[in-house]
Amino acid sequence: MRTHGTVDRRSLLKITGGSVAALGLTAAGCGGGSGSAGDGTVTIRYTWWGSDDRAKRINQSIALFEKKFPKIKVKTDFQPYADFWKKFNTQASGGNTPDVFQNAIGFLRKYDAKNVLLDLREQVEEGHLRLEGFRAGLEKFGEVDGKLLGVPVGSNSMALVVDEAVLAKAKVTPKPGWTWDEYHDALAKVQETAGRAGDAGPYGIMYLYDLYLRQQGKAFFTTSALGFTEADLTDWWTKAAARVKSGVYADPKKTIQAKPKSAVTAELAGSEFTWDNFAVRYTAEGKSRYGLAPIPTTDGKRTGQYLGSLMLSASKRTKHPKEVAQFIDFMVHDPEVGKIMGYDRGVPATEAQNAAYVPSDPVGKQIAAYEKQLVESRVLEPITPHPAGADVCEAAFLRLAEEMSLGTRTVEDAVKQYFTEAKTALSS
Amino acid sequence: MDAAVTTVPTPAAEAARPGAGAPAPAPGGVRPPRAGRASRPRAARRENLAGYLFMSPWIAGFLLLTAGPMAVSLYFAFTDYNLFDAPRWIGLDNFTEMFGDARWRTSVEVTGWYVVIGTPLKLAAALGVALLLNQSRRGQGFYRAAFYAPSLIGASVSVAIVWRALFSDGAAVDRAQQVLGFDPGGWIGDPDRIIYALIALTVWQFGAPMVIFLAGLKQVPRELYEAAQVDGAGPWRRFWSITLPMISPVLFFNVLLETIHSFQIFGSAYIIGSQGNACGPADGTLVYTCYLYVQGFENSRMGLASAMAWMLLLAVALVTAVLFWSQRRWVHYEEGGR
Numbered sequence: 001m002r003t004h005g006t007v008d009r010r011s012l013l014k015i016t017g018g019s020v021a022a023l024g025l026t027a028a029g030c031g032g033g034s035g036s037a038g039d040g041t042v043t044i045r046y047t048w049w050g051s052d053d054r055a056k057r058i059n060q061s062i063a064l065f066e067k068k069f070p071k072i073k074v075k076t077d078f079q080p081y082a083d084f085w086k087k088f089n090t091q092a093s094g095g096n097t098p099d100v101f102q103n104a105i106g107f108l109r110k111y112d113a114k115n116v117l118l119d120l121r122e123q124v125e126e127g128h129l130r131l132e133g134f135r136a137g138l139e140k141f142g143e144v145d146g147k148l149l150g151v152p153v154g155s156n157s158m159a160l161v162v163d164e165a166v167l168a169k170a171k172v173t174p175k176p177g178w179t180w181d182e183y184h185d186a187l188a189k190v191q192e193t194a195g196r197a198g199d200a201g202p203y204g205i206m207y208l209y210d211l212y213l214r215q216q217g218k219a220f221f222t223t224s225a226l227g228f229t230e231a232d233l234t235d236w237w238t239k240a241a242a243r244v245k246s247g248v249y250a251d252p253k254k255t256i257q258a259k260p261k262s263a264v265t266a267e268l269a270g271s272e273f274t275w276d277n278f279a280v281r282y283t284a285e286g287k288s289r290y291g292l293a294p295i296p297t298t299d300g301k302r303t304g305q306y307l308g309s310l311m312l313s314a315s316k317r318t319k320h321p322k323e324v325a326q327f328i329d330f331m332v333h334d335p336e337v338g339k340i341m342g343y344d345r346g347v348p349a350t351e352a353q354n355a356a357y358v359p360s361d362p363v364g365k366q367i368a369a370y371e372k373q374l375v376e377s378r379v380l381e382p383i384t385p386h387p388a389g390a391d392v393c394e395a396a397f398l399r400l401a402e403e404m405s406l407g408t409r410t411v412e413d414a415v416k417q418y419f420t421e422a423k424t425a426l427s428s
Numbered sequence: 429m430d431a432a433v434t435t436v437p438t439p440a441a442e443a444a445r446p447g448a449g450a451p452a453p454a455p456g457g458v459r460p461p462r463a464g465r466a467s468r469p470r471a472a473r474r475e476n477l478a479g480y481l482f483m484s485p486w487i488a489g490f491l492l493l494t495a496g497p498m499a500v501s502l503y504f505a506f507t508d509y510n511l512f513d514a515p516r517w518i519g520l521d522n523f524t525e526m527f528g529d530a531r532w533r534t535s536v537e538v539t540g541w542y543v544v545i546g547t548p549l550k551l552a553a554a555l556g557v558a559l560l561l562n563q564s565r566r567g568q569g570f571y572r573a574a575f576y577a578p579s580l581i582g583a584s585v586s587v588a589i590v591w592r593a594l595f596s597d598g599a600a601v602d603r604a605q606q607v608l609g610f611d612p613g614g615w616i617g618d619p620d621r622i623i624y625a626l627i628a629l630t631v632w633q634f635g636a637p638m639v640i641f642l643a644g645l646k647q648v649p650r651e652l653y654e655a656a657q658v659d660g661a662g663p664w665r666r667f668w669s670i671t672l673p674m675i676s677p678v679l680f681f682n683v684l685l686e687t688i689h690s691f692q693i694f695g696s697a698y699i700i701g702s703q704g705n706a707c708g709p710a711d712g713t714l715v716y717t718c719y720l721y722v723q724g725f726e727n728s729r730m731g732l733a734s735a736m737a738w739m740l741l742l743a744v745a746l747v748t749a750v751l752f753w754s755q756r757r758w759v760h761y762e763e764g765g766r
Contacts, residue, residue: 082702085726086725086726089512089725089728090511090725092511093511093512114510114512115512116512253597253613253614253617254597256616256617256709257614257616257617258597392726392727395726402709403619403710406619406709406710408710417530425727
């Protein structure tokens with residue numbers, strides 16, 4: 001009897017032990033995304049945010065890379081922008097960060113502070129990653145406190161995307177250096193002639209308000225806090241609220257429901273501030289012709305603009321820093337990749353790729369001309385710093401501006417709430 | 429568990445039994461316990477062991493996937509945890525911050541409206557249709573299936589997307605209202621109205637409680653209605669005095685289930701409300717779990733999100749307790765069973 005009992009217990013232990021071990025194995029298997037096989041083949045993981053179209057272009061580029069570097073395999077994954085960082089955060093906190101990933105200026109300090117980003121300087125010194133041949137000083141864009149945390153793949157800048165047919169009908173021709181008053185006069189003319197709002201409403205776009213502040217010698221952020229006062233924002237939003245009411249800016253109830261279409265392509269407004277490379281998307285989305293107009297100014301000269309950029313960053317935990325550097329190098333320098341990617345992520349960052357891609361479509365030509373004009377007219381300035389928490393500040397800005405425009409919050413209340421939330425975000 | 433109890437009588441029960449000493453054969457043809465005090469617990473232990481062995485997949489799942497994470501989240505609730513740095517103990521700070529946060533109060537308010545309006549409407553629809561379907565009629569099976577179907581698919585992402593399209597500017601619902609002479613311009617962009625699109629979605633899924641009501645209605649003895657009819661009671665009177673008391677246990681069950689369910693709404697609110705800003709224009713669909721998700725996954729404040737989750741658990745437990753307490757006043761059990 002006794003033996004029988006112990007055997008039972010022992011087999012139970014075996015079974016439970018076995019299942020626990022099996023669970024452990026599966027858990028270990030989850031983490032095994034990247035690694036090296038016996039024959040020296042190395043697998044790296046690359047993730048980004050963007051549309052299906054971007055994914056198609058990137059996968060074509062990767063096929064080229066794998067042909068040239070047969071010992072490196074690239075596993076890919078992508079999400080829309082809003083979901084990308086949620087998944088990334090979850091993976092990163094589990095120590096399962098992708099080896100290479102798309103990044104942007106607003107996230108460099110945040111993830112550097114969290115010890116996620118690899119300093120690529122070492123790989124540059126070992127010759128796996130070339131920093132020569134970048135346009136307009138872009139190689140400096142991924143530098144934070146002397147560390148190279150990202151390598152730009154393309155440059156973009158804020159612009160006013162306009163429906164050209166609507167503007168022509170209103171007899172409006174935006175010129176470089178036009179003022180905010182001239183811009184608002186133009187919007188009123190569009191409203192009269194086109195039977196739609198002049199603009200989608202710039203009040204919630206953090207990057208545009210940043211330009212407005214920079215024109216006055218301020219900025220949205222300092223290195224650790226907000227760079228403007230409650231009075232500044234109250235002024236900006238009070239004027240905006242009046243213009244929403246008068247219909248110069250589009251009815252937010254309508255623009256919300258038009259999403260994911262933009263207010264311009266949904267024919268609710270004649271213009272909208274956004275990144276210049278988005279003009280590609282507008283053309284695919286809407287029926288009219290879309291063009292790029294300059295950012296209005298305060299003093300007739302200064303637009304406050306800078307070049308922004310999407311980048312490639314590497315994880316500090318990657319086991320294959322050399323291969324990752326080779327991959328980034330290929331993606332930013334190879335002319336064939338430049339041809340495939342086009343202006344999807346902005347104007348290519350390197351001279352080689354920019355020369356390789358000559359846009360044949362009107363929108364592509366416009367983007368090229370727009371950025372060329374920015375560089376040549378010397379309006380470009382150094383970029384605004386983005387402290388850790390900038391992304392949360394951006395989301396709150398958009399949300400509270402929307403509440404203000406819908407009238408569910410007074411301007412005073414929205415401003416107060418914004419400063420409360422921004423303070424929390426920037427201190428954590 | 430029950431089998432183990434019946435086959436292994438406790439010494440006390442043994443003594444109380446007539447003719448104690450010689451073990452009586454256990455019911456159901458189960459092997460009688462071996463004689464001798466020492467072997468009896470061992471046999472019991474072996475059977476228990478076998479029981480636990482069969483349960484082990486579930487136990488492992490429960491411990492690893494439910495109990496473990498819950499315990500960890502309880503710990504996180506008292507920490508500042510941003511997913512990257514080690515959690516830092518901050519005591520009750522998350523809770524004080526929560527109560528002082530205007531957006532948190534908005535989320536409580538939105539969820540409250542959703543539960544208070546949505547649940548009764550849904551149950552009323554379920555009971556109403558169940559009463560109609562309780563009469564035998566041709567094609568009854570078809571109707572039952574047709575009304576039940578929405579509750580199978582209603583929680584899916586695709587239905588939420590369709591719902592958003594239905595209630596948008598210029599879409600079906602808006603057009604129908606225009607025909608009636610209103611022009612509200614779509615519900616999705618209106619922070620005051622979007623919650624009703626969400627409530628409409630939950631009410632539309634009345635099929636599940638309806639089926640339970642139907643089962644309850646079938647249990648009501650015919651004689652009661654016949655007797656009442658003889659006494660001259662009209663249909664309204666019969667409903668109030670017979671049907672409702674007789675199905676009150678089923679009603680209680682449905683109220684409990686649907687209320688708890690409503691508190692947990694997330695998917696449809698997130699999808700119908702999301703347009704760059706998660707959870708609706710001007711926080712119109714910022715239900716509690718939506719805000720929890722925003723704090724946890726967008727703002728990377730897992731400690732605060734955990735505290736919010738535990739607050740929700742407490743609130744649901746409290747509401748459940750109140751419902752259980754209230755049932756003695758309005759729930760009628762047959763045969764004195766309570």
